[in-house]
Structures are given as C-alpha cells and as structure tokens.
Amino acid sequence: MVNSIRPTVLVVESSNSNREVICECIEQLNDVEVLSAQSGVQALQIYEAKHPCLVLMEIALHDMDGLALTKEIRRRENSSDQFRPWTAVIFLSSLQDEEVLAKGILSGGDDFLFKPVSEVVLLAKVRAMLRIVAMQQAIYRQHLQLREASILDGLTAIPNRRHFDETLSTEWKRCARAGSPISAILADVDFFKQFNDIYGHQAGDACLKAVANALNESLFRVEDMAARYGGEEFVIVLPGTDLEGAFAVAERMRTAIRELNIPHERGLAGLISCSFGVACMTPSPDNAAKDLIQEADNGLYSAKRSGRNRVCIPPA
Known part of the structure; x- marks a missing residue:
C-alpha cells in the first residue's frame, strides 16, 4: 500500500x-x-x-x-x-x-x-x-x-503469458499440497483473422480488449485469473475448481462474449464468438501443469471442430 x-x-x-x-x-x-x-x-x-x-x-x-x-x-x-x-x-x-x-x-x-x-x-x-x-x-x-508492465499484456491490460505461467506453477504446487483439483480454460476468438481482414487491425485490437474484459468480468473469485495466451487466444486458471465448476465458468464466459454484440459478417449469426476448451486435474507425481494446458487445448480443438461458439472438454 x-x-x-x-x-x-x-x-x-x-x-x-x-x-x-x-x-x-x-x-x-x-x-x-x-x-x-x-x-x-x-x-x-x-x-x-x-x-x-x-x-x-x-x-x-x-x-x-x-x-x-x-x-x-x-x-x-x-x-x-x-x-x-x-x-x-x-x-x-x-x-x-x-x-x-x-x-x-x-x-x-x-x-x-x-x-x-x-x-x-x-x-x-x-x-x-x-x-x-x-x-x-x-x-x-x-x-x-x-x-x-512486466505482468500485464500491453493491449488488453490483463495478465500476460509469462505471468500466467508463473501463476499456474504456483497454484499447481498449492493444489498438490492440498490434494485439491485445478482447472484450466482455453478460449479462442472464432474467425478472428477474417475479422481483422474485414474491419482492420484497430477494430481487431478493440475487439480483443472487449473480449479480455468480458472474460475477466466473468470471474468472481480473487484466486481465479484470466490471461492473454497469445494472439486471439486466452487462458484461465481456476484453482480448487472441479470440472463441473470450470465448465460453468466457461459457459458464462461464452455467453458474455456473445452479449458484447460485436458485429462480424463472417462470424456465427453475424457476431463475434469464442470457443472454449476445459480441463481439470488433481496434481500428482503422474501429471504436470503442462498436461492440464494440453488437455484444455484438446478440448478447444474439439469445440472448433464441433462448430465453434461452444464449450468442450477433451475427448475421452
């Protein structure tokens, strides 16, 4: 202070x-x-x-x-x-x-x-x-x-990739000591390259700022964190949250993005949307934090293949 x-x-x-x-x-x-x-x-x-x-x-x-x-x-x-x-x-x-x-x-x-x-x-x-x-x-x-400046993304003003990696490592160890689950969400803006091509990079930047803010505003606990992962991709860490709870958070985020009502003529129903992949693990000697992110990425891939603007968990 x-x-x-x-x-x-x-x-x-x-x-x-x-x-x-x-x-x-x-x-x-x-x-x-x-x-x-x-x-x-x-x-x-x-x-x-x-x-x-x-x-x-x-x-x-x-x-x-x-x-x-x-x-x-x-x-x-x-x-x-x-x-x-x-x-x-x-x-x-x-x-x-x-x-x-x-x-x-x-x-x-x-x-x-x-x-x-x-x-x-x-x-x-x-x-x-x-x-x-x-x-x-x-x-x-x-x-x-x-x-x-070292922990925030310069465009969206939410934590950057480096700070997310540090936070994930810390929270993974804390959950390992407590024997509690930890969840991750990967989010990707649908058809973002086309959005930039149609409306220009300034509009693209404004879109990413709005999406980042909507993701951040969808988190209700201080221990949860949304970060920019790179490009139009975002990542969220939810310590102590099981798969059901993480899925509910991702669905709340998906709805919040649609409610931004950002026009996109090549988007789904003419609006910006995001696809989400959700994963949950309880840290143990048999897994690592990178495995959690990989599982969330697998879920995101499933969401993209299934039509976008949806939340998916990794296939069994």
Missing part, C-alpha cells in the same frame, strides 16, 4: 503531556497529518491501518520497548505478500547512552532525538526524514509501474 500524498507522522509516547507537545510542534508543518498513540499495541494498530511515513517513538514504552516495536514493524514490512513502503523511525530517549543508540539502529531505527526535544531540532529532523521518505515513495511508485 502506498502512503497518501499527504504524509502521515505517528507519535508514540507514553506521557500525555509530552505527546501533546510533540504533536503540536509537528502540526506546524504544512500538509502533514499527525497521529498519536500511547502504547505499543495501539501504535501497531495505527501502523496497520494508516501505514505512516514516519514514526517518532519513545524507546521505553509501558507495554513494550521501542526496540521490540520497531523490530515488529520491520518484520511486517518484510513479510508482507505485497511490497510495502519503508517507514522511517526516530527514537525519543531521555538517556544519552551510546549502547542504547546502537541497539536502536540495529533494531531498525533510523535516527535518535534526546529528550527534552528542541522544537527547532525536532522540526528539522522531521523535515529531513520526510524528504527521504518522499524519495523512497517515488522509487516505490516506479517499482509498481515496472512490475505492472
């Missing part, structure tokens, strides 16, 4: 009076949201909800020390499934002890302020740290853009 454009600073201080003074000082800065907590538990709750840019933390809290709290923040940053932006941590301490300072830095802290805190020094430290945070967030946004 990316912090909002308006930076958020969390002040964690057990003393009500000290906390109020620090918050009032930081509030002098323009466009800074200031939050406060009086305990480590409360600070973690705010951290999870708000993901502050900067935490000013008393090193000796009543319920846990600041070192343990900082380690927990760093642990959550590093263990998150999604890349999480770095949160700067400045310790507040009344002890000017070099050993404590060293332990604070090793625990994941970034700087120290010794109490009583000078207003001038506090504001200077906060400004400097927020500048660093702003640069880090710019790098984070670039990271997201690059990651998105």
Whole structure:
C-alpha cells in the first residue's frame, strides 16, 4: 500500500503531556497529518491501518520497548505478500547512552532525538526524514509501474503469458499440497483473422480488449485469473475448481462474449464468438501443469471442430 500524498507522522509516547507537545510542534508543518498513540499495541494498530511515513517513538514504552516495536514493524514490512513502503523511525530517549543508540539502529531505527526535544531540532529532523521518505515513495511508485508492465499484456491490460505461467506453477504446487483439483480454460476468438481482414487491425485490437474484459468480468473469485495466451487466444486458471465448476465458468464466459454484440459478417449469426476448451486435474507425481494446458487445448480443438461458439472438454 502506498502512503497518501499527504504524509502521515505517528507519535508514540507514553506521557500525555509530552505527546501533546510533540504533536503540536509537528502540526506546524504544512500538509502533514499527525497521529498519536500511547502504547505499543495501539501504535501497531495505527501502523496497520494508516501505514505512516514516519514514526517518532519513545524507546521505553509501558507495554513494550521501542526496540521490540520497531523490530515488529520491520518484520511486517518484510513479510508482507505485497511490497510495502519503508517507514522511517526516530527514537525519543531521555538517556544519552551510546549502547542504547546502537541497539536502536540495529533494531531498525533510523535516527535518535534526546529528550527534552528542541522544537527547532525536532522540526528539522522531521523535515529531513520526510524528504527521504518522499524519495523512497517515488522509487516505490516506479517499482509498481515496472512490475505492472512486466505482468500485464500491453493491449488488453490483463495478465500476460509469462505471468500466467508463473501463476499456474504456483497454484499447481498449492493444489498438490492440498490434494485439491485445478482447472484450466482455453478460449479462442472464432474467425478472428477474417475479422481483422474485414474491419482492420484497430477494430481487431478493440475487439480483443472487449473480449479480455468480458472474460475477466466473468470471474468472481480473487484466486481465479484470466490471461492473454497469445494472439486471439486466452487462458484461465481456476484453482480448487472441479470440472463441473470450470465448465460453468466457461459457459458464462461464452455467453458474455456473445452479449458484447460485436458485429462480424463472417462470424456465427453475424457476431463475434469464442470457443472454449476445459480441463481439470488433481496434481500428482503422474501429471504436470503442462498436461492440464494440453488437455484444455484438446478440448478447444474439439469445440472448433464441433462448430465453434461452444464449450468442450477433451475427448475421452
């Protein structure tokens, strides 16, 4: 999650009076949201909800020390499934002890302020740290853009073949551990070459975008994924779904494509349609993910031979 454009600073201080003074000082800065907590538990709750840019933390809290709290923040940053932006941590301490300072830095802290805190020094430290945070967030946004470009198909904006292959491999292993089925659907736009010949490549691109969106909108679970497999062919992975369920999803997709009502003078009944092949396997030492895709492809071949605009499973 990316912090909002308006930076958020969390002040964690057990003393009500000290906390109020620090918050009032930081509030002098323009466009800074200031939050406060009086305990480590409360600070973690705010951290999870708000993901502050900067935490000013008393090193000796009543319920846990600041070192343990900082380690927990760093642990959550590093263990998150999604890349999480770095949160700067400045310790507040009344002890000017070099050993404590060293332990604070090793625990994941970034700087120290010794109490009583000078207003001038506090504001200077906060400004400097927020500048660093702003640069880090710019790098984070670039990271997201690059990651998105690497996993999405440039035309249809759904996952590309490479990302699908990675996802299928991951889901195959997960289903193997759980002993659960996994299904795949291959979809192909019927008579697409003729569509391009008649209406042109720009119309063809628009058609593929509409088809991709219809396929994607037909998926109701977050674990299911539709991807562009290449050309006018699409592939869908359905972890934990049996053959009957996958067939129902494919039929819903087939109907959604027809309901786009995209004219095609050489298509079936004058409209764009898709053919679908469906396959299901329970991963075991005797099969592999590529076998699942091959079976779905066999089903797609059957759908094409049987007249198109239909859903087929591979022949027995």
